[in-house]
Structures are given as C-alpha cells and as structure tokens.
Amino acid sequence: MSEPLLVARGVTRRFGGFLALDQVDLSVSAGERVGLIGPNGSGKSTLVNCIAGTLRHGAGSIRFDGRDVGGLAPHRRVRLGIARSFQIPRPFASMTVRENLLVPLSYADGSRPRRDRAALADEAMAILRQVGLEAKADRRSGELTQVDMRKLELARAVAARPKLLVSDEAMAGLSSSEMDDIIGILLEMKGRGIAVVLIEHIMRAVVRFSERIAVLVAGRKVADGAPETVLRHPEVERAYLGQ
C-alpha cells in the first residue's frame, strides 16, 4: 500500500523551556476525516501551525503527498495541497467575499495555467454557492457575521484546491444550528476527495464528523483510533473528566 497523504513523525516543538509538542505522530490518508481533540494548551494549534508551515517544527519530519515539506514556506505547502482555516477568522477585510476567494484561486495552484478572470470569478461563485454565501458575494468580508466568517474561512481554504484541509476550531462559539451548517460543509469535502483534520472542542461535532480521532494531551498523542474506542480510553477520560 502506498504512503498516506500526510505523515508526521516525531514532530517536536519547543517554546523556550515549554515543550508544546513532544514527538507527535499523525498520519492522514487521502479523503479521510480525522478529529483532533485535546484540552486547552495541549498543542493542537501548534500542530496545525507546524503542518501548515506558519511555525517551523524542531525534531521530526512532516511528509505530504510523498515529499518532505518540513522546510517549505506556507505558500509552497498550500500549493502542494495543504490548506487551513484559522481559529479566529482572518478575512481579507478590505475585499468583498468573492475577492477573498480570488486570492487563493489566483495564487494557490501554481501548476495550473493562468485562466481568465471570468473563469476565476465563476469558480469563486461555485464555491460560495456550496457554502451558502452566494447571496453575500459582494459584501465586504469584514462586515460578515461570525458564522459567515467561518464559512468564508472554509470557502477560502477550499478555493486553494487542497488535498488536505486542516480546520482549526471552525465551530467555537456557534449555535447548534450554525454548527450543523458547518459540519454539513465539512462532510461535503469527502465528495471532493479532500481529507479533513478537524480540531474541535465540541465533542458532539467531533464524534459526528470523524472516522478516526486522535487525542493530544500536554503535547503528546495519547490515543488514536476509532471514535468509540478512543473516547473510552482511560487517559482521555482522565484528561477530559478528571479522576
């Protein structure tokens, strides 16, 4: 069998004396849906940043699609197919919603020949339709509501034509119906063949979404497997419920 899409091995990251990630292994196959959970400060976001390249990891290696991406700048990793959304939405606030998508559409796929503007705009609208933002395409992105900003984050990540999407807490602070919207969007990624790593605190969402769950506690991976087994794991129970 060929190598999984993402293979992180022994990834370690220190901030001064604080060990944020301690030899974390994580692999994700093409099209797979993986939930990544863990208490606050357990290193989830640090791991996302190391995979996306906004932070450099120390020891260990990160391979994606058969090549080592550890030394690559974030924009190079995006072009290879690693897209991410941010925990706190970071829209390009001076642009309209549609223009936000034109940025990754024009830049993220280096291999694709440059296409004309009309084709790019059509593609942006198609993505906006899928996340339910088409009516707001010409709004300034800085003026969107929280849930729409989360949708825009995901739409912008999809516009990069990724093979892997890392979604960093896309649902924090949303109502349950808004959450269902977001989960719906994430579940559709499977149809596009996009693997998703979902980082989330809201257990209901994680269980509903994930085919597999990995658990980080204090920078170490303590469990990784099918949701029902992982959630019964003693160390996970201890981390979440206390003893």
Add this chain to the structure above:
Amino acid sequence: MTTPRFTALVVGLAAAGTALAVRLVANDYLFSAGYTVLQFVVLASAWNILGGFTGYVNFGSAAFFALGVYSSVVLNNLFPAPVALCVAAGTAVAALVGLGMGYLTLRLRGVFFAIATLAFAQVLLTFVVNWDFVGGARGAYLVLRHGPPPGFRSNAQWLFAVMALMAAGSLALARWVQTSTMGRGLAAIRDDEVAAECAGVPTLRLKLASTALSGGLMGMAGATFPYFLLYVEPGGVFSLSYAVNSIAMPLIGGMHSWAGPLLGALLLGIAQQVLQVTVSADWNLFLVGALLVVFVTVAPEGIVGWARRRRPSEAPP
C-alpha cells in the same frame, strides 16, 4: 481598460499636454511649477505602491529620491551624462537599494518598519554629507553643457516634458500593479499577511517586488532634479517635505487606487505652488498638516474612497 491601452492613453495625454503647453505658455515659471507638481505625482504614486497597496508605511521617501539625485550627480561628475542615462541609472540604483532594504526590514511590521525607513534615510544622509565626491554638505553644482533639445525653448520646458512622461509612466505602472494578480496578492498582504501566505501568496517575493518598484520610481523622480535646480545640497534633497508629502498625497487622494495619489498630488501640489507665490513658502507644510487633519477625520479613505461611497446613495431610485 487594458493595461496597454491605458498606458497609451496616459502617455499620449502627457505628450499632447506638453506639446500644447510648450506652444501656448511663454512663462517659464509655470513649467517649473508644473515640474514640481508632476514630480509629486511620481513620488506619491511610488509611495502608494508600497504604502497603499501593500500596507507598509515608508518614511524614507526622501532617501530614495536622493538616490536618484545623487546617481545623476555622480554620473555628471564623471562625464557629461545625458538625462535619459541618468534617469535609467537613478531608477536602477534606487530599485536595487529598495530591494536590499526590503530584504533587511520587511520582517518588521507597522510602526517598526516605518522607523526603520526613517533610520535608513538618516544613514544615507550622513553618508552623502560625508562623501566629498558628490560635494558633501557643501552641495554639488551641475553645469549644463547643452541647451534643451530642439522644439523646447528652455531647460524648464524640456524637464517638464521629461517629468510629464515619467508621471504618465508611473501612473500606468501603478494601475497595472493594482489591477493585476500581483495587486490582489499585495492587497491580501495588506489585509492579513499570515492569511495571505496561507492562501498561497508568496508574500516575501511580492513585498520585495513592491519595495523595488516603489523605490525605483522615487529614484526616477530624483534623477532629473539636479538638471532642474543645477545645484543640489543634502539638506534640500533629504528634506522632510518629500517624506511628508509622499505620504500625505495618497492619504488625501485615497490609498487603494492608482487615482488617489494622482488626485492628492495635483490638489496638494498645486495648492502648495499657489501658496508659495501668494503667501509664503513657509506655509506649505502647514497646509499639508491642516488638510491631513481634515481628511483623516472627514474622509479617512481619501477622495477616491469618499466618492465611491457617495455614488450608490446618489443613484436615482
């Protein structure tokens, strides 16, 4: 409008305008005043590529302007250099220094980048003041060996024509940057650099292109300055008024579009020239300051932003 068409249009307008002016206007003062205003069109457009499109505030405009000025001085000290060669050299030197400075300072954001550019201007000033070959603090004279080319009655007319072409070129370049894919990448950097990088924008490369273009155009504007004044000295070349004006003009005109710096430079530049003649030269920066206060409070997005915002409400129902 496509870029080649727009370029042809502005260059054509500049050429036609100059030809008409040379035919109809006899007073050399008006050409000198026009030269100064157009010089600010170039400086403001150049500043806006880095400041308005990319979001990096450069307080060192005078330094890049001076690089152009002193490239010309050096060349003219070596041999009687033609204007075109000096313009090319000044542009190249300032673009290269812009690239280098960008590489060293672009990891700084916001205020810290601004301070670094201010410091850079001081370093370059100190260097020039102590460099004897270009006259040091005494300044340098430039002796014109030829009269103006055929068709121009005076040096001022000829330099006005050169500056008009350079202003047209700067506007065309600024508009191209704004409307191209590069402009979209720069705008993404301005809004959120990390998000831009994560959307596939090669942020470092684009920022370097932006500093090089911006610096190069400022150097270009400076290259003809010694021919214009025939005597340059560091205090004048590194004057605060260049740094302040090249920030104030885009701010007043509008920073998100190529048209903003043009409007701001025409408005402020002409007003300053009028003030200089009718009241006194000292009121120049006062005017800039007063207008800045007015615009920052009333129309923070400049004339262009203000006009855009008004348009929908004025449309008939």
